[in-house]
Structures are given as structure tokens and as C-alpha cells.
Amino acid sequence: DAGVIQSPRHEVTEMGQEVTLRCKPISGHNSLFWYRQTMMRGLELLIYFNNNVPIDDSGMPEDRFSAKMPNASFSTLKIQPSEPRDSAVYFCASTSGSTYNEQFFGPGTRLTVL
């Protein structure tokens, strides 16, 4: 079975540009999580969705960040405008209702903002 799919795997962009990260959760999973990982702050939860509805976005750093989940098989995390301090690895994870605490992570997107 395919795991969580993220694209792109690597993104290099210039400050001020818009960045869109994409995630396809595991089929049948109804919760989706976006995380950011940096050396300084570790693994931080940004936002999570349940049945395509945003449940908790308290981890979203500021208005430059937005996330959507238009359907059960796709989610995006957008940063506009991007800044160098946004450079990090962004992970998407999904889980099902039956094993809701066993989150399955994607391979991540390494974002570098110059």
C-alpha cells in the first residue's frame, strides 16, 4: 500500500515567493496533520484536519501560512510570502479513526528560502 505522499521533496525559493506544499494521505485515513521540523524547535504541529475540516490551527505561525483540505485525498500548505526563517522540513501525517494515535508520516518536503 502507498504511504503518505508529499511533493515536492525539495523546494528552493527566494524570499517573497509563494510556496505550496502538497500531501496525499493514506487512503481511508480521516485525519491529516502538518508538522514543521527544525533543529531549534524540533517537530511542531502546525494544523490538523479531521474529515477535511480544520480542527486545530493554533500551531500555524502567522497569517503567511494557510492550509486547505478540499477532499479526503489531498491537502496543501501554502506560505505567502515566504521568508528565510520558514526554511525547514515540512511533514504531513495521516491516521485513521481506528488507530487515531498511530500517525503515519510522509517523507517530508525540505524547504529552503533564500
Add this chain to the structure above:
Amino acid sequence: GQQLNQSPQSMFIQEGEDVSMNCTSSSIFNTWLWYKQDPGEGPVLLIALYKAGELTSNGRLTAQFGITRKDSFLNISASIPSDVGIYFCAGQKFGNEKLTFGTGTRLTIIP
């Protein structure tokens, strides 16, 4: 946001040695999980603990859910090269899907 405190931050061991790491929190969690992250990959679940005092094994890995619900530990016996990576604990509170992750323990095996 809150993070769980993991120790040690890093470990340098020789192949065949046993490893022990722990995770502590100032608040109670109802579920403890241990993940491993390989370079360039996302974390992968190793062990899940659901009950205070529970001791669970997965091959050479053994983890325990602390009685106070504020801590957990992970042991790896007879380490092998593929054990290299970063180990994260994560806690979950009852009725909440959010996981709070630890700061990580980086394991390196010295040739």
C-alpha cells in the same frame, strides 16, 4: 508549544551495546509512543503504549509507560548499525488527536 524532555540528547555507542533513553513531561499523557527517524525520512512508529505501567516489546525494543503517566523509557538491546537515527517520544492526551513530540535522542554507532 509544549515539548517533552528527552534524554540523553545524543548517544555514541558501539555495536552490540544496549541503549536506554527516556522522556519526561510536566503533565499527564494517556498514550505514549516512540518513533524513529532515519535521515531524509519521516518518523516511523516503533511502539505504542496505552496503559500506565505497561511494558511492551517489539523485537529488540522494549518500552514502558511510567506509573505517573508523566514519563516513558525505551530500551534497545544488542544494538546493530541500522539502529542509527533519531528517536522521538510522543505523548497524547485523552480525547485529543494531537501528539506532543519530544526533543529527540540521536543514536550513533561507533565502528
